[in-house]
Amino acid sequence: MTGTGQASAGGCGASAGGIRVTEGVGNQAVVQGHVTSAGSPVLTGYARLLNADGEFVAEVPLGEDGGVTFYAAPGSWTLRVLAPGGVRVERSVTADIGKITELEVAV
Numbered sequence: 093m094t095g096t097g098q099a100s101a102g103g104c105g106a107s108a109g110g111i112r113v114t115e116g117v118g119n120q121a122v123v124q125g126h127v128t129s130a131g132s133p134v135l136t137g138y139a140r141l142l143n144a145d146g147e148f149v150a151e152v153p154l155g156e157d158g159g160v161t162f163y164a165a166p167g168s169w170t171l172r173v174l175a176p177g178g179v180r181v182e183r184s185v186t187a188d189i190g191k192i193t194e195l196e197v198a199v
Contacts, residue, residue, distance in 0.1 A: 108153045121187035124161035125195035127173050133158030134199060137175030144168050173197050 123141070127134040139160040141150040149169075150162055160171070164187040173181045179199045187193055 108155045117190060117192055119189055121164050121166045121189050122161065122192045123164050123169065123171065123185050123187050123195060124159065124192060125171075125197060127154055127158040127160065127175070127197045127199060129175075129199050134173075134175050137173060137179070140172040140174065142170040142172055146170065171195060171197065173199060175199055 127137065127139065133156075134154055135156065135158065137154045138151050139154060139162075140148060141162045141164060143149050144167065149164075152160055152162070154160060154173075154175075160173075162169075162171075166187050166189050169185050169187060171183045171185055173179065173183075181197055181199050183195055183197055185193055185195050
């Protein structure tokens with residue numbers, strides 16, 4: 093695993109972008125990716141993980157590279173990105189045990 097491990101200065105206690113996983117997820121289900129606008133990372137904003145009922149489960153501020161990582165239970169999820177200017181984008185994603193599910197979100 094890699095990541096800065098630094099908490100966001102914006103008030104959220106989570107590490108910016110979450111802790112990025114590169115290999116060896118073992119028995120974890122990982123959802124991670126990047127948020128971009130016109131090909132450049134979105135640096136300011138939040139990513140939320142919503143369960144199948146649309147209920148809020150977790151949130152992380154976007155990382156320095158627009159990155160986001162969640163450790164999730166296996167199943168169907170919605171990733172919601174909130175960014176300045178009223179940007180709100182949602183993507184459906186499925187998390188599987190032992191896999192890293194990559195997701196690219198353009199806003």
